[in-house]
Amino acid sequence: MPEGHTIHRLAAEHQRMFGGRAVRASSPQGRFAVGAAAVDGQVLVRADAHGKHLLLVLADERTLHVHLGIYGTYTFGSLPAPEPTGAVRLRLAGAAHFADLRGPSRCELLEPGVVKVLRDRLGPDPLRADADPDVAWRRVSRSRTAIAVLLMDQSVVAGPGNIYRAEVLFRQGVDPRLPGRRLARERWAAIWDDLVLLMADGVRAGRIDTVRPEHTPEAMGRPPRVDGHGGEVYVYRRAGQPCLVCGTPVRAAELAARNLFWCPVCQPAAV
Structure with a gap:
């Protein structure tokens, strides 16, 4: 399972590629089709990480929560994106880049209150400035x-x-x-x-x-x-x-x- 430094790198990559811009979202695999439709067209306000949890905050104040677990992986690339191969749970695309997510243990849209519950049950993250x-x-x-x-x-x-x-x-x-x-x-x-x-x-x-x-x-x-x-x-x-x-x-x-x-x-x- 990826350790916390990897998730913080993923957050930085999402921020660099998509931060402050509207993203296109799809679920080629189909398992996140409803969630992807809700994300599609929204602005990614902020990409964050807490421990092993990737938190992509959207303009409607909901958060796309990803936990890679043991098998989850990301692939990043430049547009035009190739046809999806394998079980791509979520594809995000911006003006010049795309990100494909495969095999996560969690990929879900969370309301602000649920995000707070998630973060409250986590300990301090040594990579966060607010860690105590x-x-x-x-x-x-x-x-x-x-x-x-x-x-x-x-x-x-x-x-x-x-x-x-x-x-x-x-x-x-x-x-x-x-x-x-x-x-x-x-x-x-x-x-x-x-x-x-x-x-x-x-x-x-x-x-x-x-x-x-x-x-x-x-x-x-x-x-x-x-x-x-x-x-x-x-x-x-x-x-x-x-x-x-x-x-x-x-x-x-x-x-x-x-x-x-x-x-x-x-x-x-x-x-």
Whole structure:
């Protein structure tokens, strides 16, 4: 599932291509035909993102809400658009560009009150200027749940997925199995600040790179990582490989039905 930086990039792309202009909308697949007809001809006032939710605010104050889920993808291009191929749920077209949406878990028109309900149930998003990390801290500090699970809970922090949670916990030297209520306040502040930094880098680069300058392939004289999930990382999907900092084999386990990666030396278990 795409992590939050990808959704913010999608919002920026929609704003660039369609923002402030009337859009044409259709549903070649047919599954969003009624919604597309309601969107067709409306002005896209603002493209926004909150966590993993893309929110396209229209002139009639309704919002086109898209959640990509596991299988959703976007294709952008210049007009004239080709004939739709595959199951295109929604095609938006403007003066010079088009966007095709395939396979989302959600594609729906929401009234303003429903959008507020959606956003109220999400935690703060490290990529949003209005994010309040203290809101997340109140949840974390009262919880017996492992911090690695809390960081994946979108009602606690909106946006991070498995890669960002593994990497930020490594970078901050936190045992991913540590209960939230045993995490020090200053350590939480460091985790949040690092998420802000890393995810903003992801928006700019379009991929997830988390290693510090001294641990890049060039600095260490090692081959670059080859993985479809992103760039250079410390522990994510590196089980059994040596830690880039201490050389200890990276460990993996399942926690709350998701794969967990960490270094037992750089992220020692709390006693």
